[in-house]
Amino acid sequence: MSYNFKEIENKWREKWFSSDIYSAKDFDKRKKKYVLVEFPYPSGSGLHVGHAFSFTGGDVYARYQRMRGYNVLFPMGYDAFGLPTENYAIKVKRKPQEVTKENTAMFKDQMQKLGFSFDWNREVNTTDPGYYKWTQWIFIKLFEKGLAYKEEWPINWCPSCKIGLANEEVIDGKCERCGTQTQRRNISQWIVKITAYADRLIEGLKETAFIDKVKAAQINWIDRKEWIDITYPIDGVKETVTIATTRPDTNYGATFIVLAPEHELVEKLITGKINTSQDIKPIKEYVVKAKNKSELERQKEVTGRDKTGVFTGLYAVNHLTDMKMPIWITDFVLGTVGTGAVVGVPGHDIRDFEFAQQFKIPIIRVVVGKDGDTGEITKKEQVQEDEGTMINSGFLDGMDIRSATKRIMDYMEEKGWGKKTVRYHLRDWIFSRQHYWGEPIPMVHCEKCGWIPVPEDQLPIVLPEVEHYEPTDTGESPLAKIEEWVNTKCPNCGGDAKRETDTMPNWAGSDWYYVRYLDNKNDKAIADMDKMKYWLPVDIYIGGDEHNTLHLLYSRFIYQFLYDLGEVPTPEPYYQRISHGVILGSNNQRMSKSKGNVITPDEVADKVGVDAIRAYLMFIGPFEGTMAWNDNALMGVKRFTERLYKFFAENTATAGNKSSQEVNEILHRTTKYVTEGFEQFQYNTIVAKYMELLNFFEKTDPKNISKESYEIFIKLIAPIMPYLAEELWSIIGYEKTVHLEAWPEYNEQYLVSSVVEIPVQINGRLKGKITVVVDADEGQIKEVILKDENLGKLLESEQIRKIIYIKGKIANIIV
């Protein structure tokens, strides 16, 4: 009887998906469980082993909960807009629509092969107009509530790829793909005001059961801080400069001001609106050069390298000291942080110190650190940054820097010199992409009326199918060339108007997809409210660490916004979030084509069977961990599936009438372990328990194993090895699927044995073991120990001073 996994898989896959056994029932009386895994981007290279890993993790959980009697929703879809498809389509001269269709079909086929119990009736695809109608609708709501606005914003531009790049895509000032020097360009873009929800996004975490690491990632990313914006008069001209700082406590030591090249004062200097004694030419040159660098490049290695900068000839006056502080321009100050101007306190900030040293600006000590040094600061090591006591600071002297910070903030506000404000590291969200393959932003620009949203009844604005969608030189979206699409009428006044030609970022479609699964064909709303009330929030969301900041934050924001509109029923979308680990190549490096270490789940499944690869993926290490692919270990798991099949095929027909106490004990112990393990995603040890159980069964006389015991074993493996379980279930004579059977209950009565083995230590060192009745007391224990051949001999010549006995656990004898 050989284990023909191919045949088994084909047989059951067909049955499962034609009989719909995994579909979730709206409004069912059973308790609901919404299990969500991040939907994939359907790339042309097919399902990655990383997908197989995380989806198996989710599938196992969904299958387990289904057997526990929950009405489980475990849906799947595609996040299919995006650059890789667009680029590929351009390269092979095909339509992204077609390429996407092929890729999603391939993904679905691969996912079904791997036995994932997705409810395919609920499939969504972000590129489907019926879907993105509602992505567009959400954007319009954002606009109506003043949370979307259009503004010029600098982007990194690659003149060769003709594309705007994210900061992360610019390496050393060069385009990541082609190596061309990037430029900075200001492009008018749609911005979504996520910062308006910054506090809510922190607060809302209390409603969730995210693991701490995820909560921390969210809070750190938002990074809320109290600032004060201080406005200084500029000597000799009718201008002021406003700097932003979180450390006004050191303001007695402020000796200079630095402006970002983008700062409005710089603009005024260059255009001659402000007179200065300094030569304008070098200022202009510096500014032009700086503006072409990416933010990343400007901030890279700010400390420890020579500073660049140019003096404006202007001086700001320090309110506290009346010192005339020279105003410089430098590129490490960013226009997009704070007010784009910083006050320099060289005694207490390494960057400021290096700048002051280089340009011979005075350095004043205003904080004393632990070392007690009150002298002049001449070396980098003396710069006291985060702690200490104030000196040379008037009324702040003697205060701890933290209380000094509070005190001076209040003082400056009273005096009218500064204004307290809360700022976040989180920035507003640039929502425009100058690309074809994305959701069109449903806005119309009219000369008379300005930006007007497309009326709801005209949604969706369908992405027109065109011949050419290459990006353009101008930085405009390719859609801009399609005149018959661009030219339209203003919904407001009926006059000539033009459509927005930018498309939305990838995140837009993935922000709310889990809502659409609940009602994927609804034409009247994002989803039916009653269905949402039944299913939301998502009970558990399984995803990668890389999405613990941006995707999670964006989607929580959009959901909170929808909640405020009364469109969704709960304040938070996800109750629990856990992050799955990463599978590296066998050389312990990330899988990539160039390293030649890519594992394709399909191929592996062909070789060893789906159940083996699933069990292997779960067994390889902790679900959250990072682990390397190992072919040998895979073969070990394959052997296990073969042994399991063989054991059942050969023995179940002659099952005993009753299981022995021993069999019952290990079986129920395993059931308890596996049950608790599934709740906590301890998949690797669950597989180990399966192996232990089989090892034990193989050594047991088959007469002592009943049919009921075999059934329990099959149910236990069903979530991880669904095909094998189904086959074994039919081998023992059942026709219905095992996957809707009730999860086995363990019986406590089998778990308590009457006797127990107690390890015995002498002076904390293990010396032997004794077997006693479970509730033996200390006296009985002592008796048994002294009678024990070895232990008795060891204790003969010793004086027992104390016996520590932990019931059922251990005995320690102190001599």
Added chain:
RNA sequence: GCCGAGAUGGCGGAAUAGGCAGACGCGAAGGACUUAAAAUCCUUUUCUCGAAAGGGAGUGGGGGUUCGAUUCCCCCUCUCGGCACCA
């Protein structure tokens, strides 16, 4: 630099309300089957001294609490992941 996670055999990893360290798998060694090999099965496998009985050491390093510490506390080193010179 900050935040988070972690360090256990030859390897992946088990075990923490403090109680037999190394489950399970891989690898390795020996054996059975075979003309032989593969596959399969059996045995051994933390290191070390010892022929054995048995002893000693041992969870990154150092200290502490405890009858007892991989687990708790303090200090240090290193590794991985995320953010990154945010004023």
